[in-house]
Amino acid sequence: MIIIMNRPTDRQIERIMAKLAQKGIETYQLKSGGKTIIAVTDHTAVEHAELFERMPGVEKVVAVSKPFKLASREFRREDTQVAVKNVIFGAKEIPVIAGPCAVESYEQLHQTAIAVKQAGARMLRGGAYKPRTSPYSFQGLEKEGLEILQAVGRETGLPVITEVTDTRAVELVADYADMLQIGARNMQNFALLKEVAQIKKPVLLKRGVSATVEEWLMAAEYIMVGGNEAVVLCERGIRSFETYTRNTLDLSVVPLIKHLSHFPIIVDPSHGTGKWRLVGPMAKAAVAAGADGLLIEVHPWPEDALSDGPQSLTPANFNQLMQELADIAQAVGRNI
Numbered sequence: 001m002i003i004i005m006n007r008p009t010d011r012q013i014e015r016i017m018a019k020l021a022q023k024g025i026e027t028y029q030l031k032s033g034g035k036t037i038i039a040v041t042d043h044t045a046v047e048h049a050e051l052f053e054r055m056p057g058v059e060k061v062v063a064v065s066k067p068f069k070l071a072s073r074e075f076r077r078e079d080t081q082v083a084v085k086n087v088i089f090g091a092k093e094i095p096v097i098a099g100p101c102a103v104e105s106y107e108q109l110h111q112t113a114i115a116v117k118q119a120g121a122r123m124l125r126g127g128a129y130k131p132r133t134s135p136y137s138f139q140g141l142e143k144e145g146l147e148i149l150q151a152v153g154r155e156t157g158l159p160v161i162t163e164v165t166d167t168r169a170v171e172l173v174a175d176y177a178d179m180l181q182i183g184a185r186n187m188q189n190f191a192l193l194k195e196v197a198q199i200k201k202p203v204l205l206k207r208g209v210s211a212t213v214e215e216w217l218m219a220a221e222y223i224m225v226g227g228n229e230a231v232v233l234c235e236r237g238i239r240s241f242e243t244y245t246r247n248t249l250d251l252s253v254v255p256l257i258k259h260l261s262h263f264p265i266i267v268d269p270s271h272g273t274g275k276w277r278l279v280g281p282m283a284k285a286a287v288a289a290g291a292d293g294l295l296i297e298v299h300p301w302p303e304d305a306l307s308d309g310p311q312s313l314t315p316a317n318f319n320q321l322m323q324e325l326a327d328i329a330q331a332v333g334r335n336i
Contacts, residue, residue: 001045002062002075003038003052012057019055023048028225030070035059039069039225066260068217070224071231076262082230084179084202085159087122089232089292090264092334096325097161097266098318099125100299101308102138103145106152111300113156115315119322120336123179124149124158125295129165130307131185138306146176153178161204170195178202184209184236184271187219197226204295206234206268213253217261233257233265234295237272246274246311249282254289266293270311276302279313280321287328287336296321 003016013029013036020027020038025045030037049061066072081090089095098116103109103126113124128145130138141148146162153160159178164170165186173180179202186192187208196203203223207216220231235254237247249272257265267286269279283294299305299312313321322336329336 001040001049002064002069003040004059004062005036005038005057006059007034008036008057012055016052016055016058019052020045030225030227030229032229037070041069066217067214068221068261071217071220071261071263073260073262078262079258080229080231080262080264082202082232082264084123084161087159089266091292094287094291094325094329094334094336095122095293096120096322096336097123097125097293097295098298100127100305101270101297101312102127102130102306103141103148103162104306106148108300109148109152110155112298112315113152113158115300116298116318117156117158119315119319120326121158121318121322124153124156124160125181125297126160126162127307128162128173128176129169131163131165131183143172146173150176164192164196167191167195170199174199174201179204179232181234182206182219184211187211187216190222193219193222194226197223197228200228200230202230202232203228204232204234204266206236207238207253209237209239209247211238213256213260217257220261220263231263232293233261233263234268235265235272235291236268236295245272245278247272249273251282251285251289254286254291258290264292266295267291268295270295270297270308270313274311276311276313276317279311280317280324283321284325284328287325287334288332290332294325 064074098121130140161179163181164173181204240248269282297312302309302312
C-alpha cells in the first residue's frame with residue numbers, strides 16, 4: 001500500500017506515521033515534487049486503506065500487490081523520464097551511450113568521443129574503476145580515469161557515465177560523472193544502492209548476471225526508497241547454459257519491464273553477447289522490442305584494448321550501426 005500526501009504539514013505526516021506505528025506497520029518515506037509518499041511494506045495494511053484516505057493531507061491511497069512498491073506500474077501509471085543534462089531516457093528519442101569499456105588514456109578516449117558524437121551518440125561511457133574476474137586484469141586508472149572522462153566530456157559536450165564499485169568512492173565518482181552506473185556484480189550490493197540513493201544523481205542499474213526480474217526491481221526499490229527516483233534499468237545479459245556467447249541477452253525483459261514498472265529500460269548488447277559481430281543485430285532487435293536506449297562499447301583499436309576488445313565496435317562499425325538503427329527506430333515511431 002502507498003499513501004500519497006500532497007504538500008502535507010509536518011503535523012499531518014506525524015499523525016499518519018503515529019497511526020501506522022500504532023498498528024505495528026513498517027513504512028518508508030519519499031518526498032518528491034511537493035508530495036510525501038509513504039510506502040507500507042505490510043500487505044495486510046490494505047485493510048486499513050479507507051481509514052488513511054480520510055485523514056488530513058492524504059491525496060490518495062494506492063493498493064500495490066507487488067513486493068517492489070515504488071518501482072511498480074501500480075504506483076506510477078505514467079512512464080518515468082530520467083534526464084541526464086540534455087539527454088532524456090524514457091521519451092520518444094532513443095539515446096545511445098557509447099565509448100570504451102575502460103578509460104586507458106586521454107588520446108584513446110578523446111578519439112573515441114569525437115567519433116561516437118559524430119555518429120550520433122548522446123552520452124559517453126568509460127570505466128575508471130574496473131571490477132574484473134581476475135585480480136591480475138587491468139583494474140582501471142581510477143581517479144586519473146575520472147579526470148580524463150570529465151575533461152573529454154566537457155570538450156565534446158557529451159554527458160558522461162561511469163561505474164561506481166565502492167561505497168567509499170561514491171562521492172568522488174559523483175563529482176566527475178553525470179550519471180552513476182551500478183554494474184551487474186553490484187546489483188545487490190545494498191550498501192552501495194543506499195549510498196547512490198543519497199547522492200541524487202541519475203543511476204543506471206544493470207541487471208545481475210543471475211538476477212530475476214523481481215530481484216532487479218527490488219534493487220531499484222532500494223534506490224527509490226532512499227529518495228532517488230532517477231533510475232534507468234539496463235539489461236546486459238544473464239548467465240545460461242550457453243557458452244558460445246558471453247551471456248544470454250534477454251530481450252523479452254524489455255516489454256516485461258514496461259508492463260511491471262514505470263522506469264525506462266536500455267539494453268547493453270556488448271556485454272549481452274561478448275562478440276562484436278552480434279552487437280549490431282541485437283542492438284537493432286532491442287530498439288524493435290521497445291528499448292529506451294542502448295549502451296555500446298566502442299574502441300578505436302579493439303585489438304589493443306585493455307578490457308573487452310572482442311565485443312567492442314570500431315568507430316566505423318559504430319557509424320554504420322547508427323545509420324541502420326535510425327531506420328528501425330523510425331519504423332516503431334521513435335528516433336535515434
